[in-house]
Amino acid sequence: MIQNRIKEHVKVKASELVPHPCNFRKHPSEQRQALAASYEEIGFARSLLGYRLPDGRIQLIDGHLRAEFDPEMEVTVEVLDVTEEEANKLLLTVDPLAALAQTDEEVHQQLQDMVQTSSDALQDLWARTSTAARETAKALKKVKEQAEKELPPERYCVLIECQDEDDQVEKLRTFKRQGLKVKAIIA
Numbered sequence: 001m002i003q004n005r006i007k008e009h010v011k012v013k014a015s016e017l018v019p020h021p022c023n024f025r026k027h028p029s030e031q032r033q034a035l036a037a038s039y040e041e042i043g044f045a046r047s048l049l050g051y052r053l054p055d056g057r058i059q060l061i062d063g064h065l066r067a068e069f070d071p072e073m074e075v076t077v078e079v080l081d082v083t084e085e086e087a088n089k090l091l092l093t094v095d096p097l098a099a100l101a102q103t104d105e106e107v108h109q110q111l112q113d114m115v116q117t118s119s120d121a122l123q124d125l126w127a128r129t130s131t132a133a134r135e136t137a138k139a140l141k142k143v144k145e146q147a148e149k150e151l152p153p154e155r156y157c158v159l160i161e162c163q164d165e166d167d168q169v170e171k172l173r174t175f176k177r178q179g180l181k182v183k184a185i186i187a
Contacts, residue, residue: 007081009047010058015071017050018059020091027065030124035065037119047076049094051087061087062094103133159185 038045048063058077060067066075082090112126162168168184175182 005080005082008079010077010079011074014067014073014075017067018057019064020060023064033121034125037121047078050077051080051082061090105130
């Protein structure tokens, strides 16, 4: 059974949140501009993810850029009932797991055709999604092809247990005389 670890949703001032010291994600200016454009056109529409520290403060797992965007903004945080180790695992999992999703370029293009924006940052973000999807698919195909080239050919073997070393030598000689490929193994 899958355990639901969501404990509560709370609204707090962004400056009250504790950034995770092991957050490995960097936020380039293009991402910051796209977030600003999204906030301007739509508003705050995605909760942050965190867990409570022993002193009651909330440490972030996901949403560091949103928390940094406006320290005075009230944000919604999904608070999990997890240990520090589990939080670290989620930190290593949440963004990379989302990055594994594949883009259906046709549907993506249809969606882009349905929406309008005057924001260059959002237009660039949406265009990069298609480009990144094509590049990722190409890279994955290359890795798969390389891995298939490096796989050793399948081999089918029979292991025959011998009574002792003399028996092993005798069986090897017999099988070699029969033209079989054999090799001695000591286990």
